[in-house]
Amino acid sequence: MLAFSREEFQNRVKNVKAKMEERGIEVLLVTDPANMCYISGYNAWSFYVHQMLVVMLDEEEPIWIGRGIDQLGAQKTTWLKRENIIQYGDDYVQNEIKHPMNFIANELIKRGQGNKTVAVEMDNYYFTAKCYMELNKSLPNASFVDAKELVNWVRIVKSENEITLMQRAAKISEIGMADAIAKAEVGIRECDLAAEIYRSYLTGTEEFGGDYAAIVPLMPSGENTGACHLTWTDRKYKEGDAIILELAGCHQRYHSPMARTIFLGKPTDQMQRTADIVAEGINKTLDFIKPGVTCEEIEATWASVLRKYGLEKESRIGYSTGLNFPPDWGEHTISLRPGDKTVVKENMTFHVIPGMWFDDFGFEISETIRVTKNGCEALANFERKLFVK
Amino acid sequence: MLAFSREEFQNRVKNVKAKMEERGIEVLLVTDPANMCYISGYNAWSFYVHQMLVVMLDEEEPIWIGRGIDQLGAQKTTWLKRENIIQYGDDYVQNEIKHPMNFIANELIKRGQGNKTVAVEMDNYYFTAKCYMELNKSLPNASFVDAKELVNWVRIVKSENEITLMQRAAKISEIGMADAIAKAEVGIRECDLAAEIYRSYLTGTEEFGGDYAAIVPLMPSGENTGACHLTWTDRKYKEGDAIILELAGCHQRYHSPMARTIFLGKPTDQMQRTADIVAEGINKTLDFIKPGVTCEEIEATWASVLRKYGLEKESRIGYSTGLNFPPDWGEHTISLRPGDKTVVKENMTFHVIPGMWFDDFGFEISETIRVTKNGCEALANFERKLFVK
Incomplete structure (x- = not known):
């Protein structure tokens, strides 16, 4: 069931360890499900209980530690040796009296890792405040540091194989968005459109099917289009409703998000004008992106188009995307916004989403793009305009 | 857009405050999206950024604090006064330099809450280790305590209106599971069955549609049925594949999970025998449940059936369910397992899931039940057997 070769996985481990060494980290506790999957292949909906991958500088292979009923899933979906898949008892699950981090600490001590410099993903959803407190208690001789987005940054430039999966996701996006636009009409319920969206995005193509996206369809409509989530x-x-659709084709956990806006009936002048400005803005912005520019310069390109029309937008206009699990398909690394001086490189992949949201209406066109040798390309091929029905 | 009356919401606030007083908590920071929704109605996919509801003993209404682009969603979906919806700037989003908890701490200080006893949901996904560190830094005069599952326990007995939403979710489960069983066949892809499941569960009925479940369809098949997630x-x-389907109808964020197992072809003796034992076990277990029994006694009833056949199961056989958001439809309060001495009350609702998972196969039948005055009732009406196709 591995989506990549063992060599590609082992190369990822090597890159993670190099970053660890750079930062003086001896043991890295990986709790972000996307980071776990990136390193080990692990892919199951078990992140609602505590689990992690432990990367140790002095051990070749990482170890997976999770709930007993999930160890078979780890055997099935990872490249790890059986002996590196460790399970804790079910009485550790959501139990006030025992916490999985106590078990995990003990496993680290058993492996001689209890007095090392241990990095944890401090701001990850799946590393709670309680996890940190319990680890501190159970590993009194360890020095803890914040890993921040260490693995996420290793993931920032995609391999050719990862790009292939994202291109498939983009193909699914094209088909799914076309189906959604075709199906949207006066009189059907929002839930019926959502049903059609899932049907289409999961069916995918004959050659490859769709996976669940890390975010469900975001589809504010009518007077709620300003409330984007x-x-x-x-x-x-x-009649007269706008419908924003922010959706992602997903294949083997790789995403290609795309947003479009539909109008049922004759659009207001304000809506059409906003659509034209956003289309001009995103086109100019994509024209600008190439290796060597910075993320804040990308945002500035967008902002300069808005300024021409007397508009501004406070929120970021994009972020790095690719492999992910709920609740976010963003990678928590690069944001396209003022102050982000990251220099763009070939095969970075961004969701560029310069949405405009006002109190009484909103409009979105977005693209997932790959940075190429000399520029960038949208992964999906889909007209950038307001779709009027 | 409120799913309940203002009175019901205000009653919930009253119950939460009563628990706070009992435990000496002056300020409660609610970060669990289900708890936020329960108290305020807030319902948007924005929990991938930091946000919270602040309940203060000395203020009548809670306040919502979240990202700027989500404040309109808070206006649209909650009963809170406009002045109690507070937004932070977009530069706080996933930014290493600034953290939303610094902003939130400042809001608490402005309201005279900076030197109080502040409770935080220490083991909730959406309260990371970093959140706790930053709050500690920014609120040096506060005393922090672990709220644990304070609001989750207030939610444990459902109101009649909540039961109604769960009954609708169960009706959707019945229809969806029947559709899924009808569609499952040799030659279609797993993703095609997933597509059909979503289509059916979201379409729901003519009277009420389906919402997204907090867990995606869990559907291990073939040699993977032992890996339940x-x-x-x-x-x-x-031909010869078993397919486990663990799915939830969902309506307005309320869930009614249900699992069934399908066999394509002639089931092995071992599979049929396991099916018969599980069906007998779940029937006996449901017959036993009524107000006054304890959760560990419920598990013991199940275990006694297994023992008769020389089997045992380590993992818990159920948990409290109802309102939820990803990644879990369980409420993190009651577990049906040894050691849980909670006494069952009328209108508690459990997902009873005595799945059996082995290295080479697995089998599940589950029901969501409501405790009634004198016993319990399954919310959905669906045959408990192995479905052979």
Whole structure:
């Protein structure tokens, strides 16, 4: 079931260890499910209980530690040796009295890692405050440091094999978005459109199917289009509704998000004008992206188009994307915004989403792009305009 | 867009405050999205950035604090006054230099709450180790305590209105599971079955549609049925495959999970025997549940059936369920397992899932049940057997 060769996985371990050495980290506790998957292949919906991958400088292979009923999933989906898959008992699950981090600490001590410099992913969803407290208690001789987004940064430039999976995800996005636009109409319920979106995005193509995206369809409509993270309800679409669709094709956990906006009926002048500005802005922005420019310069290109029309936008206009698990398909590394001076490199992949959200309406066109040798290319091929029905 | 009356929400606030007083908590920081929704109605996919609801003993209404682009969603989905919806700037988002908890701490200080006893949800996904460190730094005069599952325990007995939403979710489960069983066949891909499952579960009924479940379809098949948290791949089903489906109908964020197992072809004796034992076990267990019994007694009833056949199962056989957001539809309160001495009350709702997972195969039948005045009832009405196709 491995999505990549053992060599590619082992190369990833090597790159992670190099970063660890650079930063004086001897033991890295990886709790971000995307980082776990990137290093080991692990892919199961078990991140709602505590689990981790332990990367040790002085051990060749990482170890997976998780709940007993998930160890078979780790055997099935990772390249790790059986002996490096460690399970804790079910009485550790969501139990006030025992915490999995106590078990994990003990495993580290058993392996002679209890007095090392241990890095933890301090701001990851799956490394709670309690995890940190319990680890501190159970590993009194360790020195803890914040790993920050160490593995996420190793993931920042995609391999050709990763790009291939994202291109498949983009193909699914094209098909799914076209189906969604075709199906959206006055009188159907938002949930019916969501049903169609899932049907299409999971069916994918005959050659490759769709995986679940790390974010569900975001689809505010009507008077709610300014509230970009609303999902769907039972409300029926009516004449004059705008519908924003922010969706991602996903294949083997790799995403290619894309947003478009539909209007049911004759769009208001304000909506059409905003659509034209956003289309001009995203086109100019994509034209600008190439290796060597900085992330804040990308945002500045967008902002200069807005300024021409007397508009501004406070929020970032994109971020690095690729492999992920809920609740976010963003990688928490690069943001396209003022102050981000990261220099763009070939085969970085961004979701460029310069959405405009006001109190009474919103509009989005977005693209997932890959930085090429001399520029960038949108992974999906889909018209950039307001879709009027 | 409120799913409940203002009175019901205000009653929830009252119950939360009563628990806070009992435990000497003056300020409660609520970061679990289900707890935020329970108290305020807030419902958007924005939990991938830091946000919270602040309940203060000396303020009538809680305040919502979140990202700027989400404040409109808070206006649209909560009953809170506009002045109690507070936004932080976009430069706080996933930025190494600034953390939203610094902003939030400042808001607490401005409101005279900076020197109080502040409770935080220490083991919640959305309260990371970093959140705790930053709050500690920014609120040097506060005393921090672990709220544990304070609000989750307030949610443990469902109101009649909540039961109604769960009954709708169960109706969706019935329809969706029937559709999934009808569609499962040799030659289709796992992703195609997933597509059908989503189509059916989101379409729901004419009267009410489906919402996204907090866990995606869990559907291990073939030689992987022992690995209960695997999702789907592009693999085609073949003759002799078992397929486990653990799925939840969901309506307005309320869940009614249900698992069934399908066999394509003639089941092995071992599979049929396991199916019969599990069906007998779950029936006996449900017959036993009523107000006054303890959670560990429920598990013991199941275990006694297994013992009769020389079997045992280490993992818990169920947990409290209802309102939730990813990554878990379980409420992290009650587990049906040895040692849990919680006394069962009317209108508690459990997902009873005595799955059996072995190295080479697995089998599941599960039900979501409501405790009634004198016993319990399964919310969905669906045959408990191995479905052979």
